[in-house]
Amino acid sequence: MLVEARGLWFRYPGQAGWLLRGASAALRRGEIAAVVGPNGAGKTTLLKLMAGLRRPARGCVCIDGASLWDVGEAERLAARRRLVYLHEDPVMLRGSVLENVAAGLLLRGAPRRQALARAREALEELGLSSYADAKARSLSRGLRHLVAVARALALSPEGLLLDEPFAHLDRAKRRLLARLLARLAEEGRAVAVVTHDTYLASRLARRVILVEGGRVAEGGRELLEEASGV
């Protein structure tokens, strides 16, 4: 088990009620989990909590058994670096696509030449080499999603938490991304994908995390039937 969330309670500042009430979920190596549920149920928040980007009011997020919020700053940073979270509306920095893909490595202190070389490889994996010199902010939303995936891949994370990565992709690119995620899982990485597309979820994931009414249910594809009813 790479990431385990146990009994998470969370609400945003100023929010009256709890968004998540004792939510528990796990991400396992070598597996793709589909995170489903109605709008505003807390899917994104659950992923952010699992990635260590938000701190729960109560409950525990463990990465390889170590509680993320009970360790020192340096250890938490090292644990966070094992995962990458991708926002549903990918943020592009000023500069080229290549620089954007290298951004994570540069932020982690990698030498520039090495970071750019790795970024080129990641772009090639996604068939985006021809966009390397394009301005990242001029790309379509779908391409920005793929660039964000390349940016995550460049970091070689053990776990990928993707928020609606298929939302703006055409059919060919959806297929390309689905194949890539399947390959990453085969390589032993943990992948979580937030999606509203239950058909896609059923094809992609064997395990389903249903977020609804502040609670989380985990199970197999049968949970998708419940999700499609919400």
Place this chain on the structure above:
Amino acid sequence: MESLAAIAARSLAISAAATLLAATWSLPLAYAAATRPRLRLAAALAEGLVGVPTVLVGLLLYFLLSRRGPLGFLGLLYTPAAVILGEAVLVTPLLVAVSYQVLAAAVSRYAELALALGAGGGEALALALREAAPELLAAVVMAFSRAVGELGVALLVGGNIEGYTRTMTTAIALYVSMGEFEEAAELGLALVGVMVLVALAVRAARRLAEDG
């Protein structure tokens, strides 16, 4: 009579110095408000003071700097330093309010991305600042525009002294009162030219921020 070019040059220099002075405290304050929820009140206060009349700021500064005022011992009244200080105070709310908006958006947008990519807190904030730089520059240029176009502060604490504290706006007011409309119009056109250049600079900075 002092040349119009000399008046324009002094006016631009005073306003540039005032803007830079205001930036030294406004940008850190905006950054603090953007990163510490407890200080958001300072940004709200600044927003409320953006439209404060220049003559009111001038009057306040006059009381502070006049011989019997608490800062009278500095001997700044009717000096360029007084105009610089007054204009810096005048543009502070605008600079804080706009920079706060820019930085709050940048911190929420870019710092979260940086953290998601495994950056530490320091690197995340540095990235947010780097990405916000063009828009912060635009805010500074807007503040300069407000400083160069104001009259109340320059008149009340500068005194419109020829060859010393006379600025474009105080000179225009003087020329109009003397019935010398041609000189007033020439300076007015120069002032409009400065405003147009400032608007173009703001536009260029924003385009840089949007397109990268």
